Amino acid sequence: MQALPLAKRAKRPTHQSSAALAQLATSDGTGNFDVQYMPLDKIKKRVLHPSSVHYSLPSSCWIATIYRHSDSHSDLNRPRYSQFEFASEAEAKQFCKTYSPPKMDEPRDGCFICNDTFSAKQRPYNCRNCGVCVCDKCSPRWIKRGVPKTYLKGDYQAQTVRLCTSCIWLSNAFCFALLKGRYHDATQIYESGNVNLRTCFADIRGESLFPVHACTLGGNLELLKWLVDKKLCPISVKRDPKSDSMLSVKTSSDRTLIDLAMTGKPKLDILMYLVHKGISILDLHDPSLSARTLEALLKSGFVPGGPESAIMNKVLATVETSESSVATVENACTLCCERGMDCVLQPCGHQLCCAECGGRLAVCPFCKKKCTVLRIIKC
Numbered sequence: 007m008q009a010l011p012l013a014k015r016a017k018r019p020t021h022q023s024s025a026a027l028a029q030l031a032t033s034d035g036t037g038n039f040d041v042q043y044m045p046l047d048k049i050k051k052r053v054l055h056p057s058s059v060h061y062s063l064p065s066s067c068w069i070a071t072i073y074r075h076s077d078s079h080s081d082l083n084r085p086r087y088s089q090f091e092f093a094s095e096a097e098a099k100q101f102c103k104t105y106s107p108p109k110m111d112e113p114r115d116g117c118f119i120c121n122d123t124f125s126a127k128q129r130p131y132n133c134r135n136c137g138v139c140v141c142d143k144c145s146p147r148w149i150k151r152g153v154p155k156t157y158l159k160g161d162y163q164a165q166t167v168r169l170c171t172s173c174i175w176l177s178n179a180f181c182f183a184l185l186k187g188r189y190h191d192a193t194q195i196y197e198s199g200n201v202n203l204r205t206c207f208a209d210i211r212g213e214s215l216f217p218v219h220a221c222t223l224g225g226n227l228e229l230l231k232w233l234v235d236k237k238l239c240p241i242s243v244k245r246d247p248k249s250d251s252m253l254s255v256k257t258s259s260d261r262t263l264i265d266l267a268m269t270g271k272p273k274l275d276i277l278m279y280l281v282h283k284g285i286s287i288l289d290l291h292d293p294s295l296s297a298r299t300l301e302a303l304l305k306s307g308f309v310p311g312g313p314e315s316a317i318m319n320k321v322l323a324t325v326e327t328s329e330s331s332v333a334t335v336e337n338a339c340t341l342c343c344e345r346g347m348d349c350v351l352q353p354c355g356h357q358l359c360c361a362e363c364g365g366r367l368a369v370c371p372f373c374k375k376k377c378t379v380l381r382i383i384k385c
């Protein structure tokens with residue numbers, strides 16, 4: 007029986023995506039990741055290899071069996087399968103849906119995305135995320151950790167994989183929707199069938215985030231509950247040996263979910279939800295973050311398992327939301343979550359951060375184009 011190790015933190019990607027993905031968003035190549043620009047005619051929903059779930063009486067647990075790609079030295083005609091143990095049937099079924107690799111399309115005459123004809127110079131490639139057959143320009147290199155490890159051969163050594171530009175657009179658009187807290191956009195993008203919930207996004211300012219991280223920054227509790235409660239995305243990987251409390255999944259910069267919930271204006275509803283889920287209130291990379299909010303939480307008389315609404319009322323009554331301490335920022339910068347968005351990145355046209363954060367960017371975090379900052383003066 008094999009076990010699939012959980013990553014303790016998101017590792018920093020070693021490769022940036024190609025700017026070719028921006029061509030899919032709009033006809034003028036601005037790379038808009040709003041859901042209205044989803045390239046529906048260029049997306050082929052992946053077809054997964056067979057998997058199964060059954061209950062094991064000897065081990066008293068549920069067994070998930072998934073197909074695995076053979077190693078390069080193995081018999082390619084012999085199917086390979088791996089089994090994993092879970093405490094519940096729901097976890098086992100969600101695991102199969104998440105980690106069963108997609109079937110690769112058979113070679114075709116032309117690229118699925120641009121329709122260019124394949125030739126000796128224009129060879130076909132398969133997208134490792136959805137399996138579609140595409141040409142070289144429509145399958146740029148992407149971070150290896152952007153797809154589940156079960157999608158690759160066991161002896162795969164390269165740090166990048168080929169993904170079609172449609173899957174890259176979906177990944178960036180899903181990240182954008184989570185950071186903006188847009189529940190309906192995020193769920194609609196997920197319904198495309200080609201979005202991964204347990205892999206990293208491309209880095210933002212040198213930091214890799216899992217979907218639960220981006221969602222916490224976005225501040226939408228309903229969306230976080232959808233990821234954790236319905237889609238069973240893990241939020242912890244181990245327990246603190248001293249307190250026996252669970253420690254949350256970390257970003258590549260060692261920031262925890264509690265850190266992210268305290269970034270910018272404290273997201274008290276998400277903080278309460280994480281504590282209800284067993285995450286330690288002391289699970290902080292930067293203990294100085296919003297210390298007054300932590301103190302307010304402790305003074306509120308928090309009792310694990312108690313009514314969330316009653317606890318929230320106590321916390322909100324205790325925290326002083328004066329202008330000098332916590333300010334509400336509308337259209338907040340998606341990078342620092344503290345200042346408003348007051349600039350546009352050129353030439354891509356994305357508006358997602360404040361001028362201070364934008365001044366530190368060499369490339370746009372979403373379309374990966376080289377950019378400069380144009381400040382907006384609101385009258």
